[in-house]
Amino acid sequence: MQSAVVDYREIRPSVVQITMQDTVHKNTFSDQLIIGLSEAFGKARADERVKAVVLTGYGNYFASGGRKESLLQIQERRISFTDSDIYGLALDCPVPVIAAMQGHGIGGGFAMGMFSDFVVLSQESIYTTNFMKYGFTPGMGATMILPKKLGFSLAEEMLLSAKTYYGRDLKERGIPFPVLPRAEVLPYAVELAETLAEKPRISLVTLKDHLVRDLRAELPDYIAREVAMHEKTFHQPEVRDLIASHYIGG
Incomplete structure (x- = not known):
C-alpha cells in the first residue's frame, strides 16, 4: 500500500x-493524510506478520493538527472532529506502536502521538496542545490521553495555557519519554x-x-464530553475570528 502522503513499508x-509526508500541508490533517493513515493502520492490523509499528513524520514535522479550513467547518457545524477517528488509530492497533516524533507535534497532532504505546520526542522540536489559543476546548481525546501520559499537572498546564514547549523543556519537566536529538529519534x-x-x-x-484495555474503554466517554464542550465553545464568533485571522497550519 502506497499513498502520496503516507508511506508504508516493512x-x-x-x-x-508508517511515515506521514504531506509536505504541501506540513502534515496537517488533510483528507489525503487522514485516508492514508487509516489505510496504513488497516494494513498493519490485517497483516499477522507485523509485530511492531513505527509512526513518524518528515523533516521538522511530525503532525500539525487540523487544517484551517477544517477548523472553520467545525466552527460552522458542517463537520465534527469525530468524523474521522485518526486519534485512536495507534490505540486500536493490535500490536505496539512507537511514535517517533522527530518533528513538531501541534494540537491534534501531538495528541495523536500520545496515543501510541511508546513515544520518543526531539529536543529541537516544538510540542503544543494549542486548541485554547483559538478559544475552543480541546478535542481528539487530548483531555484523556495527556493526563494519562504526562501526569495531571503538566497536562492541565498544556491544555489550559496552550503554551508551546520545546522537547528539551518537557524533558526538564520530567516527562517519562526519551527526548533525543532529532537525528537520533527514528533510529532509537x-x-x-x-x-x-x-x-x-x-x-x-x-x-x-x-x-490499554481501560484506555480503550474510557475513550468514547471522553470524546463525547469533548464534543459537548465544543458545542459550548467552538461556535462563538470570537473563535471564528481567531481561526480566520491568526491560525497558521503547521
Missing part, C-alpha cells in the same frame, strides 16, 4: 514504518521496534490488549 522483519524507535519483534506476536497482542 523496514525490518515484522516491523513496519527502530531499535526498540526490533526488540519488540523478537517476541511472539500473540504475546505482544495479548499484553497490549490488557495494558
